[in-house]
Amino acid sequence: QQQVKQSPQSLIVQKGGISIINCAYENTAFDYFPWYQQFPGKGPALLIAIRPDVSEKKEGRFTISFNKSAKQFSLHIMDSQPGDSATYFCAAAGANSKLTFGKGITLSVRP
Amino acid sequence: DAGITQSPRHKVTETGTPVTLRCHQTENHRYMYWYRQDPGHGLRLIHYSYGVKDTDKGEVSDGYSVSRSKTEDFLLTLESATSSQTSVYFCAISEFTDINSPLHFGNGTRLTVT
Numbered sequence: 001q002q003q004v005k006q007s008p009q010s011l012i013v014q015k016g017g018i019s020i021i022n023c024a025y026e027n028t029a030f031d032y033f034p035w036y037q038q039f040p041g042k043g044p045a046l047l048i049a050i051r052p053d054v055s056e057k058k059e060g061r062f063t064i065s066f067n068k069s070a071k072q073f074s075l076h077i078m079d080s081q082p083g084d085s086a087t088y089f090c091a092a093a094g095a096n097s098k099l100t101f102g103k104g105i106t107l108s109v110r111p
Numbered sequence: 112d113a114g115i116t117q118s119p120r121h122k123v124t125e126t127g128t129p130v131t132l133r134c135h136q137t138e139n140h141r142y143m144y145w146y147r148q149d150p151g152h153g154l155r156l157i158h159y160s161y162g163v164k165d166t167d168k169g170e171v172s173d174g175y176s177v178s179r180s181k182t183e184d185f186l187l188t189l190e191s192a193t194s195s196q197t198s199v200y201f202c203a204i205s206e207f208t209d210i211n212s213p214l215h216f217g218n219g220t221r222l223t224v225t
Contacts, residue, residue, distance in 0.1 A: 034213070043115075043201050043216025044154070089153060098169070099214065103153040 003027055004092050006102035013109050019077040021105050023090035026071070030092040033066065034099070035075045038087040047088075048075070080109045114138050115217035117202050123223045130189040132220050134202030136182075143185040144203040144214065145169075145177060154201070160185055161208065192224045 003026045013019045023033075034049035050057045050064040050073065057064045063076040077084055090102045114137030124130050134143060145157040146169075156169030158177040166177050174196060176188045189196055199221050203214040 036214075041218065043203070043218050044214075045216065046213040049213075098156055098159070101154040103151060 003100045004090060004102040006088075006090055006105050008105060009103075010106045011108070013080045013107065015080060015082060015109055015111050017080050017109075019075075019080045019084065019107055019109070021075045021088055021090070021107070022072060023074065023092075023102055024070075024072045025092045027092070027094065027097075027100075028071070029094040029097070030100075031095065032093045033064070033073050034091050035062075035064065036089040036091065036101075038089065038104070040086075044087075044089055077107075080107075082109045082111050085109050115202060115204060115215060117200075117217040117220050119220060120218070121221045123225060124192050125225055126193060127191050130192050130222065132187045132189075132200055132202075132222070134185045134187070134217060136185075136202075136204050138204060138206075138215070139182060140204040140206045140215075141182070142205045142208055142212075143179065144205075145175075145185070145187045146201045146203060146216075147171065147198040148201060148219070149198050157187065157200075189222075192222075194224050196222065197224045198222060 005024045007022045035047045036044035037047040038044040048059050048062050061078045066073045087104045089104045091099045093099045116135045118133045144159040146154045155171045160166045160179045178186045199219045201219045202217040205212045
């Protein structure tokens with residue numbers, strides 16, 4: 001059973017556009033929701049994370065929106081740039097559980 | 112980049128042979144992890160360690176063993192490699208185990224089992 005589901009599977013966005021990646025989770029005990037970014041040939045790196053006590057967190061062009069009742073959270077990339085082209089993983093964890101990752105989504109930002 | 116070195120970076124091996132992948136860290140972090148990354152599956156935890164000689168299984172541990180004799184080194188062994196173990200393997204470290212301690216990943220080892 002996949003506990004963290006990402007959508008869409010891939011995304012193509014024009015430069016300057018908004019990229020939106022969605023994630024849904026099953027386990028209501030999860031209380032930490034990070035996004036990891038991975039460039040080709042590299043390991044994933046933490047991009048931004050949120051706790052359920054807030055509905056939104058913004059860091060530069062990256063924003064996480066969190067909907068606890070729907071058990072969903074999303075990553076918004078404003079003014080998308082070709083350098084944002086990467087694979088993005090959502091993940092979730094609880095106090096007594098290790099991080100569970102989604103399958104990942106490949107984002108391509110066209111010049 | 113966090114001080115994590117994985118070796119080798121690439122390896123091709125034959126079915127049935129044992130293979131050992133190494134992860135070396137210079138951060139003195141207590142927690143170390145091995146993940147595999149496969150298309151359509153994302154990142155899945157194989158084994159992790161919470162200290163020297165203290166290890167535990169992850170969600171996909173069958174066919175794998177680990178050892179940690181020093182804080183800085185975490186070894187992953189495929190006891191008898193199979194084609195289903197063809198994957199990219201990532202080592203990760205964290206300072207603490209709680210959710211406020213992010214994972215730092217190495218750059219991976221691409222393993223092909225023929």
